[in-house]
Amino acid sequence: MAATASTMLPLGTKAPDFSLPDTTGKTVSLSDFKEAKALLVVFMCNHCPFVKHILSEFVRLAKEYQDKGVAVVGINSNDVGNYPADRPEMMAQVAGQKGFSFPYLYDEMQQVAQAYHAACTPDFFLFDRSRKLVYRGQMDDSRPGNGQPVTGADLRAALDAVLADRPVPEAQMPSMGCNIKWKAGQEPDYYA
Helix, strand or coil, rough: CEEEECCCCCCEEEEECCEECCCCCEEHHHHHHHHCEEEEEEECCCCCHHHHHHHHHHHHHHHHCCCCCEEEEEEEEECCCCCCHHHHHHHHHHHHHHHCCEEEEEEEEEECHHCCCCCCEEEEEECCCCCCCEECCCCCCCCCCCCCCCHHHHHHHHHHHHHCCCCCCCCCCEEEECCCCCCCCCCCCHCC
16 A cells, blocks of 8 residues: 655644635634644545544544644545545545544645645644644554554644643654545645
């Protein structure tokens, strides 16, 4: 199974704005989370084996840290014309089955993925209270088939540091996963 690594957007980058529909059709925007202690944005989808591998633990992690004041948002930017398992109605089904406590947004025009320099699913971006990027990378060392348990260790360490007002270590491992499924002619330059 071929894997794509995250682009490792520069630390300190301001969170790019977004305004996207969730699985109920309600528009969710970056500004909706201005009171949150931190913001975790994850680019994900329904069909990717890397996402499926971590999803149950990620849902637990998201709920745990939402209870501590972290806002969590999932974004699907895949081309649903070629990947129908990622259609909005299927997103709603997965969110319901897995008990998502966070909004799952659909980036139909793929502009939000491009603004974040997202490259793979899952691709994690953690922003501090001032919405500066402090972590981008893997959830943990686990990958489908490598025998490592899914713990969320790397992401948890970053979240704990942000919540304790400690610096997040700059040595961060890129996330690995399926490449974002770009529409024809939409693949961004940073992705090549």
